[in-house]
Amino acid sequence: RSNHNVSQVSEGVLSRDENHTEDTPTQHALSPYLDYMAYLYQRMDPLPEQERFEINYRDFLQSPLQPLMDNLEAQTYETFEKDTVKYTQYQRAIAKALVDKVSDDEVSTTRTVLMVVGAGRGPLVRASLQAAEETGRMLKVYAVEKNPNAVITLHSLIKLEGWESMVTIISSDMRCWDAPEKADILVSELLGSFGDNELSPECLDGAQRFLKPDGISIPSSYTSFIQPVTASKLHNDIKAHKDIAHFETAYVVKLHRVARLAPPQEVFSFAHPNFSPKATNQRYTKLQFELPQDTGSCLVHGFAGYFDAVLYKDVHLGIEPNTCTPNMFSWFPIFFPLRKPIYVPSESPIEVHFWRCCGATKVWYEWALVAPSPSPIHNSNGR
Template identity: 55%
Template sequence: MKHILDTNLYIGGGVDFVVVPLISPTYRPSVVPQFGSFSLEASLPFAKSDLDPLPSLWNTHVVGQISEWIDLDSPDEKLRKNSETAFKQELAWASYLSLRACILPTPKGDTWTNYARCANQFLQEHLKEMQLWLRIPLGKPDDDSKTLQTQDDYWKIWNSFRLLSDHNSKLLVTLDNLNTMPSDNSLNHWYGEPVAAFIIHTDSFLTRDGDNPKHLSEGIQKLITYFLNHYTQIIISENQLNCSKDEESHLETNSAEDSRIHRLLPYIDHVRSIYQQMDPLSEQERSQVAFRDVLHPILQPFKEISQSMVYSEQEKDEKKYMEYKRAICQALLDRVPDEEASVITTVLVVVGAGRGALVRTSLQAANETGRKLKVYAVDRNLNALASLYKQRESMGWNDIVTVIQTDARHWNAPEKADILVGELLGCFGDNELAPEILDGTRRILKKDGISIPSSYTSFLQPVKSSKLYSAVKAKEQILTFETAFVTKMHNVARLAPCQPLFTFTHPKRSIKESNRRYRKLQFVMPDVPESTMVHGFAGYFDATLYKDVHLGTEPSKATPDVFSWDEMYFPLREPICVHRGSTLEVHFWRCCDSTKVWYEWGVTSPSTSLVHNCNARADCVWLN
């Protein structure tokens, strides 16, 4: 009964959960039972009663710790079979207690296949929510001269564990920080991985005089900030607490527990203070936290009628409209010299005017530049136009603004436009059919007319993201892996600089020019660890609205404070392992037929994938 910590004390002490061993560390199963049945006498006496603490607390406040001695790949067959028995037994106990997670010991030796299989068996069998957190040392312990595996080795162990378990989303990593400060390089492995918890040992803390005598180096503080920001739990481990060599120290009395929590409090306080010092999110950021790494299907501009809320959200993005205004101002000044400003009226068509944000922007630009303007506001969405009608009346725009409810591609304009403006850009540039829509409206633009945007380019970047991979897999349909998604990427490792993919320029030189595209890109990843996993590709865009006014999300020159666009995510059906310095070669196609536009993609180096989304079998953007 004394073998595990008194959980109640800790919960009273203000922590979220405690990590406790499930079975006495000295217990070994004596019998190897047949058919997976366990001997009752063998297991019961070593487990603490499930009524203390209360069952609901086990579920919410306890993470189990699987015995360190267990070696499921031992060359000693007896030890291996005993280990299988004990492993099942401890996990069954944890399951019975409805624990939210168990920490699995670090794999021993140079093989762990059976370990991974047994973990996988448990995960497959238990459809409940319990997670397994594989403990992986980060760096070498400062005081240990034993030659441990390198961080590359540990990542490979984790990677192989994950592959053997078929990327089970309930299998995660616990990083055990053995150093005062892990190197950047060793951390590199873990971006984009499902790190459930980060263990700091009490001896990583430094001591100083003053209010909070225990504190961490600035490096570790930054690390903790990173992890807290990525939903990783922080575990403080009193050094003898989690080391297998000191296991006997568990045999303490409740009063010893009591003093331990008092010893730990200064450490907990310091970590809490790090959390409190974290940069607060802006209101905009806060509103989007819930959408991090959530997958959305790409927008169907001709199938979906935008809702009022969507317009409200769009219209909040002031910085975006400032850039549009700058572009329109410059276009107006270019078309009408100062001396003719009072004579010439510029005809401007807003394609997809919605509730009129770009109409207002255009009128502001005309006002600022002192140019005369006539605006046609065209949109298919009657509901949105209602609000624009009203505004037109109340603002006295009746003579200036004409509102037309139609598909701009089929509109018989009474006169040709000098300037065509539209919010047609998707987060991958051309993915909301800007090329097709602007082709369709080209005949209502004067020969020397200006299109805003005047060009746009999509960008691509390989990413590692176990989170996004799991999100795709969770949809349980093989074709989901061939579907492009829109997402706010958060728990993602970006593995190489972006490269430009497809460019469209408006107005087109010739209407015969196809909107199909094909391009091969080669990414070299010099900064990744020895090897890494590529789960898919992030997509961005950069648009030239007019001359030097650009707008975009491509990270190296993203327009600051603009939040209208998330990123594209193109998954790979089979994640690809790429070694440092080797080349990742990927092919992208933008395909069109008479009814739809879609992307196909495939990797040809270092290994060959299928061509994803062949003939739009998974998804497409409909043209009508």
């Protein structure tokens, strides 16, 4: 903030004054206003650490991670691991599940089998062991991870911490691991900014084979949300690519210069485990947004997306603006753009349709506006 030397700017204004001489600068008529703005600016509280970290990401479009298809880099894990709030929520959820699974009378005779699927470099293994210690429950942990680089770090961690007798590392994709026994608790964090967009449903469908029929999944459910937004900066950045493809994909972005036009609404929900033989991960939702009367007419450039996850019972975690977990920075919102900005006359509802489509080898979203005027279906057939 000390770099913002406002008085220099005011001198620049003065130098254009006809009466100005080097020795006796005169005050510009607006100078007191400028000084007062500088005074207010200098008295502002410093930005909290989280906002200082996020400032460079404001309105910066990023491709969502695809941790199933790609192996994450060490630096990405390192960033995850700094988000202590996320792991505290997991630890609270695991502690509650352990207490529900093993009564106080059974603590010395019962060992709970807990599997962390998608263990990364081990922070959820640590949270699980801490929950066990906190509740006095005995734990046997399997840490399943398909990224060979993360598995190497995981081995070092287990050795360093002396957890060898409690933790078994499995270097495998959870969807094809042949587990030697069934789990009481399945812990995962495969969530994207839109909940299911990193394919948590598909991975957990593959993993629930080795969860006991009365077993607990943490998270137990998650829901995505969207709301219409005016976001001309994001629209122009996408348009600069001069192709349709960039308008037919979603972006992770720290939303800043956007106007949120209506409260977020639920899009898709998933619950785990789901042993129903008819279960499908395809989804379709139609939503209507009523804009507040004082909004007047506006342009819609797309939809901001969020998620909320129930980890266990009343312990949740998420980024949906009305219920978001404070001080958690692992996820920025997602943005689904519209090819053309849509003009919304005052008091006209916005109707949008969203699909989650599943093919043999891929999962994709399609979206289309129906009212106040129709748009093409975006990302038709996941092209």
